[in-house]
Amino acid sequence: MGPRVKPIIASVIGVAVGIFALSQTAPMSELGRVFPTTAGIIAIVGGVALAALTVLRPVPAASLSEPSDVPRVIATCAVLLGWALLLDPLGFIASSGLSIVALALIARREPMGLKSIAIHLAVGAGLVLLFAFLLSQVLNVSLP
Amino acid sequence: MLEALLNALSPGNLVLALLGVIAGTMIGALPGLSATMAVAVLVPFTFTMEPSSGLIVLGAIYTGAIYGGAYSAILVNTPGTPAAIATAMDGFPMAKRGDGDLAVTLSCLGSVAGGLVGALALLFLAPPLSKIALAFGPVEYFWLAIFGLSLIATLSRGATLLGLIGGAIGLILSCVGSAVVGGDVRYTFGQTALLGGIPVIPALIGLYCVPVLIDMVIRPEAHLEQRAERMAGFRLIEALGLMWRSKFNVVRSALIGTGVGIIPAAGGSVAGLVAYSEARRSSRNSDDFGKGAHDGIIASEASNSATVGGGFIPTLVLGIPGTPPDAIILGALLVQGIRTGPQLFTQQSDIVFTFTFGLIIATLLMLPTGLVIGRYAYKLIVSIPKTALVPAIAFLTFVGAYAIEANTVHVLIMVVLGILGWLAARVGLEASPIVLGLILGPIAEAGFVQGWLIGGAQGDRLGMFFGRPISLAIIALTILTLVSSGIFKRAKQPKEVA
Amino acid sequence: MKKVLMAAIAGLAVGFSSVAIADDSYPSKSITYVIPYNPGGESDVTARFQEQFWKDVTGQDVVIQYKPGAGGATAWSQLGGFDADGYTIMNVNFPHAILQPSMKDVGYQTEDVIPAYVFHYTPDAIVVRADSPYQTLQDLIDFAKENPGALTFGGSGTNSANHLAAVRISEMAGIKTTYVPFSGSAPSMAAVLGGQIGAGMTYTTQGVKAGDQVRVLAIATEERVDIFPDVPTFKELGFDYVAGAYRGVTLPKDTPTEVREKLSDIIGQINAIPAFQQQMQENGYVLVDVPSSDMEAWIEERRADYAAGIEILRGN
The missing domain is CATH 3.40.190.150 (Bordetella uptake gene, domain 1)
Structure with a gap:
């Protein structure tokens, strides 16, 4: 990615969100429209100004390369989303147990011994059960 | 008053206060498990207890829970309550570079100092100070929220435009749902789940914690740097020295916290942000803020803990609770047959004084409790391998986002906002401006709409917004902050947008 | 991403049919x-x-x-x-x-x-600050008649009980008032006590909480309530209003x-x-x-x- 790409994307986001916000204000009451309109205009103006500055300014030095690991990112996001969606159908304990194992596998870098796997599993299970108990019995939060 | 002090110091009450502080600190340390929840669960027990003992437990839990939010803010960059947002801004960079133990100790000392100032104000000055609450009308709230938003300029060092876009996105997010003031249903896409708006705590957890999780997964190095030369300690002497050097900051932040606490509906988040902003403005090393400045943590923690005592002032004197925990405790008082009002501090005062002394004792007990729990929390986070840390933290975010209202939709909102937030941060749109917009937007909007209506009725809108002394003072402070943040200097040294 | 969110929320909203068990105990x-x-x-x-x-x-x-x-x-x-x-x-x-x-x-x-x-x-009640010039409901109505729209009623929320009450009472009295919504009873009472609004359109309970900092002008019950023996009902004052x-x-x-x-x-x-x-x-x-x-x-x-x-x- 060139050094100008990121600010350009950010300015496109600003303009897009701003236009979307403005496009929805028609059915709102006169006073209810003030804030969304103001915020939308700020987003658009900020986006346009950022884009203009980025283009006009001399090309900045390339930013430090950031670590990137696309498969891991996608896997993490997928597990988190799946976890959130499965809370209701599978229940709190089952969905949490599955997702915790999945996340541990994603985060793993070195091979683990059997003993270490056993410890991880035991701690994970203990954590889930502890919180299931804490929430449902102590804090009176009903679990899915 | 002496009798009340002795009553609060009875062994039974001391044990209750200690247990309350420990339980509160641990609950507060877990994002999403809030002071409100802890206090609400305990209220029925106070019906059967001695009234003063019950109130002492409630106060102790509340005090502990507000402090506990500092741990998750410092160690995993996730403010468990909006009050700890400013703590994360410098606490996490400190922890990242291996000074997490010092950050935790500083936050504890700051909280104790702030908590004491707030509680002493409640004890001695409650009736006169409650007038501050009444001097704040809708317009003052509006300007106070704008002042808070001006901190975006400070936070987004050299990338003001990105901060501006982020803040605007936060404001738009804050409009989602049915507006209590005005009644419009906005940006819900016909989803009834969004009628109540974007829930603040799940949004906070998502925007701050999910990016941390993703970064932990993609970076091979340890979550927090570990100092090889020695194991984590309290670093109490060092922290005390820093506190002494920052004594003005401590006092100023505690007073800001007490004052903002007295204003109903402003609360810990505004107090933390205002104190942080003022600390930065008056600091000689203002460029260090956001990179792990000690003064940032001290300011945030001293002020948010001071709001506890400050918040009880309008609750007890005027019957107007500032925060949800205050409201629950007010409800518990009503059940006990206590009438709020200025007379509480003259007649019928025993129970109030016992409660206040209980609050002071709880604050003092927070020192050992906070140091010990903080040390173990830090050690735990530093020593756990990532394979275990990532799923454990992810699990806690789920617990927190769900528990706040036992709602699985909130969990989904947390995850979606978190992933979008991580993506946005990749192009330079950081979480903090968005969160500030989300939290301060409703305060600003309600104040604006009410001020507009009242000004219209009085036929003087201009005078309403620009003619009131407190408003003018806040406007002046806002301008000062903007000038000192350096946004007007940016043309000279354009910085690269990371 | 939005589609995913919406689909997910829709999926959750469908929910599960629950089996209801009639239980003697x-x-x-x-x-x-x-x-x-x-x-x-x-x-x-x-x-x-x-x-x-x-x-x-x-x-x-x-x-x-x-x-x-x-x-x-x-x-x-x-x-x-x-x-x-x-x-x-x-x-x-x-x-x-x-x-x-x-x-x-x-x-x-x-x-x-x-x-x-x-x-x-909780009966509707109009409350004003203790040092307010309005001694009676009539004072309030007289002021509103002379200055249409200038009297502000503060209450909790838009399209709420308080809002409805403000609208109905204004209609009955033939006056024009401005209703200012707050995010709850507590903030609206704070604005009454702070003098930012003219009168609070709220409930008797808030009058009790605020004690002698406020004066209750009228209460929307059939008969006077015990805790406010001196406060007239709207009925006594000629408004057929119980709410x-x-x-x-x-x-x-x-x-x-x-x-x-x-x-x-x-x-x-x-x-x-x-x-x-x-x-x-x-x-x-x-x-x-x-x-x-x-x-x-x-x-x-x-x-x-x-x-x-x-x-x-x-x-x-």
């Missing part, structure tokens, strides 16, 4: 009592009052939970998603539950939240009738406890008893009562 375990507002308000306080006696009456605990949002609509729109077994009950308020669905789509209909029992109401916020306890729509009636009995029994009655009255609440069997007629009566006011609100 109801309640045989603790009941979750959902309050659709933030703690500290009237709904919370009255639930806490009930909580003290709940165990004596039923032998089981009650657990209070808060689901605030959208003036109560967030919780009420979720009611249908709970198991219809009687172990999740919810506070429901009127006129809110009639007003909101008739103003816009809020995710529920009045029929979805029919109470099992309505146990009290307030009625609070009841509701269950998911599909709950078996036996369970609904048992819950109705429980709330009725608590309402009959003298200590409970005393606590309620001292704090400005007026007890009413509308059991499940009378509910249909009561709801119709409410609808008729609110119809004219709703028309005015719609026209705004």
Whole structure:
């Protein structure tokens, strides 16, 4: 990615969100429209100004390369989303147990011994059960 | 008053206060498990207890829970309550570079100092100070929220435009749902789940914690740097020295916290942000803020803990609770047959004084409790391998986002906002401006709409917004902050947008 | 991403059909009592009052939970998603539950939240600061007549009980006033005490809480209430106006009738406890008893009562 790409994307986001916000204000009451309109205009103006500055300014030095690991990112996001969606159908304990194992596998870098796997599993299970108990019995939060 | 002090110091009450502080600190340390929840669960027990003992437990839990939010803010960059947002801004960079133990100790000392100032104000000055609450009308709230938003300029060092876009996105997010003031249903896409708006705590957890999780997964190095030369300690002497050097900051932040606490509906988040902003403005090393400045943590923690005592002032004197925990405790008082009002501090005062002394004792007990729990929390986070840390933290975010209202939709909102937030941060749109917009937007909007209506009725809108002394003072402070943040200097040294 | 979110939310909203079990021993375990507002308000306080006696009456605990949002609509729109077994009950308020669905789509209909029992109401009351120039309701009306629109009424929320009251009373008195919505009773009272608004359109309970910092000008009850013996009713002052916020306890729509009636009995029994009655009255609440069997007629009566006011609100 060139050094100008990121600010350009950010300015496109600003303009897009701003236009979307403005496009929805028609059915709102006169006073209810003030804030969304103001915020939308700020987003658009900020986006346009950022884009203009980025283009006009001399090309900045390339930013430090950031670590990137696309498969891991996608896997993490997928597990988190799946976890959130499965809370209701599978229940709190089952969905949490599955997702915790999945996340541990994603985060793993070195091979683990059997003993270490056993410890991880035991701690994970203990954590889930502890919180299931804490929430449902102590804090009176009903679990899915 | 002496009798009340002795009553609060009875062994039974001391044990209750200690247990309350420990339980509160641990609950507060877990994002999403809030002071409100802890206090609400305990209220029925106070019906059967001695009234003063019950109130002492409630106060102790509340005090502990507000402090506990500092741990998750410092160690995993996730403010468990909006009050700890400013703590994360410098606490996490400190922890990242291996000074997490010092950050935790500083936050504890700051909280104790702030908590004491707030509680002493409640004890001695409650009736006169409650007038501050009444001097704040809708317009003052509006300007106070704008002042808070001006901190975006400070936070987004050299990338003001990105901060501006982020803040605007936060404001738009804050409009989602049915507006209590005005009644419009906005940006819900016909989803009834969004009628109540974007829930603040799940949004906070998502925007701050999910990016941390993703970064932990993609970076091979340890979550927090570990100092090889020695194991984590309290670093109490060092922290005390820093506190002494920052004594003005401590006092100023505690007073800001007490004052903002007295204003109903402003609360810990505004107090933390205002104190942080003022600390930065008056600091000689203002460029260090956001990179792990000690003064940032001290300011945030001293002020948010001071709001506890400050918040009880309008609750007890005027019957107007500032925060949800205050409201629950007010409800518990009503059940006990206590009438709020200025007379509480003259007649019928025993129970109030016992409660206040209980609050002071709880604050003092927070020192050992906070140091010990903080040390173990830090050690735990530093020593756990990532394979275990990532799923454990992810699990806690789920617990927190769900528990706040036992709602699985909130969990989904947390995850979606978190992933979008991580993506946005990749192009330079950081979480903090968005969160500030989300939290301060409703305060600003309600104040604006009410001020507009009242000004219209009085036929003087201009005078309403620009003619009131407190408003003018806040406007002046806002301008000062903007000038000192350096946004007007940016043309000279354009910085690269990371 | 938005599509995913929407699909997910839609999926969740479909929910699961719950199997309701008619149970003779109801309640045989603790009941979750959902309050659709933030703690500290009237709904919370009255639930806490009930909580003290709940165990004596039923032998089981009650657990209070808060689901605030959208003036109560967030919780009420979720009611249908709970198991219809009687172990999740919810506070429901009127006129809110009639007003909101008739103003816009809020995710529920009045029929979805029919109470099992309505146990009290908080009468509407107009309060002003103790040092306010308005000594009587007439002073207030005179001021508003001379200065149309200049009198500000502060209340909790838009399209709420307070809003409806402000609209109806202004209509009856033939005056033009400005209603200023706040995000709850507490902030609106703060604005009254701070002198930012002319008068508070609120409930008797807030008058009790504020004590001698305020003066109550009129109360919307049939007869004077004991805690404000010197305050006239609207009726005495020539306004045929008796109103307030009625609070009841509701269950998911599909709950078996036996369970609904048992819950109705429980709330009725608590309402009959003298200590409970005393606590309620001292704090400005007026007890009413509308059991499940009378509910249909009561709801119709409410609808008729609110119809004219709703028309005015719609026209705004």
